[in-house]
Amino acid sequence: MAENVDIEIRGMSCASCVGRVERALGQQPGVIDAQVNLATQKAAIQMEGGTVTAGLLDAIEAAGYQPVVESIDIPVTGMSCGSCVSRIERALGKLPGMVEVSINLATQKAFVRFLPGAVSLSRIHHAIREAGYEPQDVDTPQQADSEDREGIQLRHKVILAILLTIPVVVIAMGQMVPAFQPFFSSLMPHRGWMAIEWLLTTPVQFYAGARFYRAGYAELRHANPGMNSLVMIGTSAAYFFSVAALLVPQLFPPGTAVSYFEAAAVIVTLILLGRYLEHIAKGRTSQAIKKLLQLQAKTARVLRDGETHEVPIEAVVPGDRLLVRPGERLPVDGVVEEGHSYVDESMISGEPIPVAKGKDAEVVGGTINKNGALTFRATRVGADTVLAQIIQMVESAQADKPPIQQLADKIAGVFVPVVMGIALITFGVWFAVGPQPALSFAFVTTVSVLVIACPCAMGLATPTAIMVGSGKGAEMGVLFRKGAALETLGKMNTVVLDKTGTLTRGRPxxxxxxxxxxxxxxxxxxxxxxxxxxxxxxxxxxxxxxxxxxxxxxxxxxxxxxxxxxxxxxxxxxxxxxxxxxxxxxxxxxxxxxxxxxxxxxxxxxxxxxxxxxxxxxxxxxxxDPLKTGSAEAIAALKAMGLEVAMLTGDNRGTADAIARQVGIQRVLAEVLPDQKAAEIQRLQTEGRRVAFVGDGINDAPALVQADVGIAIGTGTDIAIEAADVVLMRGDLRGIVNATALSKRTRRTILGNFVWAYGYNVSLIPVAAGVLYPVVGLLLNPMLAAAAMSFSSIFVLTNSLRLRRFTPDIDDTSPMTVGEPQAGQVHQA
CATH class of the missing domain: 3.40.1110.10 (Calcium-transporting ATPase, cytoplasmic domain N)
Known part of the structure; x- marks a missing residue:
């Protein structure tokens, strides 16, 4: 059987990094498919059962990147002999994402190394319990929050680089200003100032910029150069050229033994600053997941042996009786056994009015109990709760790679080698036919080409927009189960709606x-x-x-x-x-x-x-079976967006046509048997239509899969929801309008990002190579090239973040009235 494992990876910075890691993983025995997301810094791997996880980690490290692995000692009670040790080791070794397991009988501890993206600490505890032993709670894992740690390290290195680079720039630029030249000359000769620049630049180059050397060397060693290679080669050329000009100036043609220490220092500092700003912006793209995680309760009050015990949420198991007091979040899903209260379920339904809950009523974890105490029995815990499934859907959408990103990754895979070829040609042309000093001109243009062409923005263009868009959708009650759907929904030209339970309420x-x-x-x-x-x-x-x-x-x-x-x-x-x-x-x-x-x-x-x-x-x-509130409004809005709307139903033609007239649908596919729905969708596709199908029943699942985009009503069946690409949690068709508008906006953002990223590179590489110099005498300074490159990545990120301000086209949170005759229809004949 195939298994799926997510591995967090540190050190990736551009689309070529993505391609390198994907190729390294794809070559490993047992790996069926590997997709890497630059924005989430994760690799989603599908592999055959029994594939050794350690081999995947070695492949990532060999490619020059760092997989995130957590290590922790878990105290275990109940072990008494060597067979206990082997039993626990076998139980833990079967878990996906387990890298290393070592049990110490003397200290009564289990040392485990595992992938946090593949297996959780609570799952490890559960496996130990299933083996017959009891794990004890411990403090936080030895590996601290890696994202925060990376941010802190980046900030420290940026500060150090800035403090050292400022005096280098002052020295270098000051000596070029005629008014200040006498001042610098009176203090020490020019070569003395060069030596000070050398001393100040060296820590910037090799300490603050060490990451570029580590990753760049790995890229070149695997004959797969990327962004880090460009930065490493460009800054190293400026640094070592300057060192040679300082120590052995006689080796250079007259007038060319000049210092470029300030260029090397400024390039490293600006790119580090850009990376730090990117890190902050990437954190903002995942705000939706963080908000959802904040809805989860940390502890629960469990009733055992007539007493109330407050336990971690991970310790709750199905069947436990729990007590929740007024104002508290419900920890897990369950069924009320005692008490009466009103529960705020707006996070699930979007309805602002609290829902009355009494005996036998279902409650959902993460919702808020308002004014009465409830005792309920847990039915779904951990990953099975509604909230956990929502989080999993959003994470899955954010990790998914839409078609446009796959194309971008292929382009980026050949982009860097092409740029390096352009850089070599640039150097050769300037050195051969450029004005004197030709070496200086050749050197400056080559470094500018290498620095300005970094493909960071290309790699970030799609995943950041998908992350923000899917998170915004979750806030609106629209769950994109696949990131590709967020891009492709906006390209649909036909929407087909099931009738019963979708257009209508589904009950007489x-x-x-x-x-x-x-x-x-x-x-x-x-x-x-x-x-x-x-x-x-x-x-x-x-x-x-x-x-x-x-x-x-x-x-x-x-x-x-x-x-x-x-x-x-x-x-x-x-x-x-x-x-x-x-x-x-x-x-x-x-x-x-x-x-x-x-x-x-x-x-x-x-x-x-x-x-x-x-x-x-x-x-x-x-x-x-009356229409749902908002159905007619939703269809009118879809038609206003230029979409053709059709209805698909098994009802007779007369009933179907009557419903269609009420909501303004012209095309009706009536008397369609359940097993013919998918064939009807396929027939529309053969007409050249891109079809989105909306349904809610078990018999809708084949049609949801057949459609270009399947949209399930969240109040429908689990099977329909599993088959769909998009889930409308609120059961309101107006959510389709908002989902389509969000998809169109996200797609425009992605295309805008690509226009900027590729347009930037295509237009500025020739400028960096000096094509404007013969015409207007303009050369691009390497320092300006570094600033422009960093700005390009930051622009793409901030453009994606604008999706957080997206507002729904129409309100889909108005409450629905059910269970009574419509106004004005009870009357005398």
Whole structure:
């Protein structure tokens, strides 16, 4: 069986790094597929069962990068002999992402090294318990938060580099200003100032800039140069050229033994500063995940042996009875056993009004208990909770690589070698035919080409936008299960909607009660009392409609059902008949007086029934599956966006057309059997359409998979949700409009990022090579090239962050009213 493992990686900085790691992992035995995301700094690996994880880590390290591994000592009680040791080692060794396991019987501790992206500490604890032993809680893992640590290290090196680079620039630039030349000359000769620049630049070059040497050397060793190679070669050339000019000036042609220490120092400092700013911006792109994680409770109150124990959330298991007090977050999903309260479920449903919870009501972990104590039994814990699944969906979307990114990675794989070739040609042309001193001109242009061409912005263009966009979608109640869907949804030109449960509420409701003779409330009481004896969905809808009006149902004394026709009963001394038109005809009751109303109801996709009391026609009853709130508004908005909207249903043509008229849909695919839905989607695709399908039922799953983008209503079945690319958590079709608008905006952002990143490189590489010098005498200083390169990456990141300000096109949080006749439809005939 195939296994999936996520590995966090440090040291990647551009798209060529991504390609290098993917190739290194792809060459490992047992690896089926490997996708690396630059923004999340993670590799998602699909591999055959039994593949050795340590080999993957070695491959990453050999490529010049650092996999993130956590190490921790776990105290374990219950071990008594060597067989205990081997039992625990076998249990832990089977876990995905486990790198090393060592059990010390003397100290009663288990030392484990594991991949935090593949296995959690709570899962390790669970495996030890399953083996028959008890792990003890420990403090935080030995490996501190790697992201924070990297940020701190970067900040320290940036500060050091700035402090040392400023005096280097002052010295170098000051000697070029005629007014200051006498001052510098009076203190020491020019070569003395060069020596000071050397002393100040060396720590910047080899300590602050050490990361470029480590990664750049690995890139060159594997014959796969990348951004770090460009920086390393460019700054090293400036540094060692200057060292040689200082120590052995006689080796240089006259006028060329000059210092470029300030260029080397400034380039390293600016690129480090850019990396630090990128680090901060990348942290902001993952704010959505952090906000979701903050919704998780840290502890829970578990009732055991009649006492309340506060335990870590990881210790809760299904079946535990938990107590939650007013104002607290529910720790896990469960079913209420005691108490009554109102729970704020806005994080799941988007509804601002708290929901009443009593015995047997389901509750969701992460929601907030408002004003009463609840005792509930845990049903889903850990990764099985609704909140954990939402987090997993968002993380999966952020790690996914859409088609445009795969193309970008291929381009970046050949980009750096091409740039290095351009740099060599630039040096050769300037040295051969450039003005004197030709060596200086050749050197400056070559370093500028190497520095300005770094492909950081290309690698960040897509993943940062996908991260921010998917996070924004989660805030709106739209979960993109695949990052590719966030890019491709905006390219759809046809939206196909399932009817039942998608356009409509999915259950019959009493919509009309047209009184012919008598008082409406009294008649509704009698009819509902009769229908209460039936389990038919239509009967249930009539009963619920009566209860919604606060009517008390009388007791019946006689009841008789005639299948296919209707029901007869005696209620409060009245003989009551309820059924279809053929039942009334059999009873000899004339329906001509209500024929017009009945026909109008049928044309509105409503099923008319008739009620007779004591042999006289009393009322027409209409039951239908009403439209969801916002369905018509959503379809109008989709059509305004230029999309064709179609409806797909198994209902008969008349009912389907009636629903379509109500919401403004022109194209209707009716009387489609469940196993034919996917074929209908495929038929539309053969017409050249890019199709998004929206459904909620088990029979919708094949169509959701067949569509270019499958959208599941979050209130639907688990199977439909699993088959979909996008999930609308609020069950409101207006979410499609917002999801499509967000997709279009994200795609525009991605394309804007690429236009900038590639346009920047394509336009400025020739400038750096000096093509403008013969025309306007302009050469690009290497220091300006470094600043421009850093600005390019920061621009892409900040452009992606603008997606955080996206606002939904229409409001999809308005509450839905259910369970009662629509206003103005209970009336006299």
């Amino acid at each position: 409701e009493l919509t009309d009660f047209v009184v012919v003779e008598g008082h409406e409330d009294e008649l509704l009481r009698l009819v509902a009392a009769v229908e209460a004896q039936s389990e038919h969905p239509i009967a249930e809808a009539i009963v619920q409609g009566a209860k919604a009006r606060g009517l008390e149902l009388p007791t019946i004394s006689r009841f008789n059902a005639e299948p296919g026709y209707g029901i007869e009963a005696e209620v409060d001394g009245h003989q009551v008949h309820v059924g279809a038109d053929r039942y009334m005809h059999r009873l000899g009751i004339d329906l001509e007086v209500v024929e017009v109303q009945a026909k109008a109801l049928a044309e509105d996709a409503k099923s008319p029934l008739y009620a007779a009391v004591d042999g006289r026609l009393a009322a027409i009853i209409a039951v239908a």
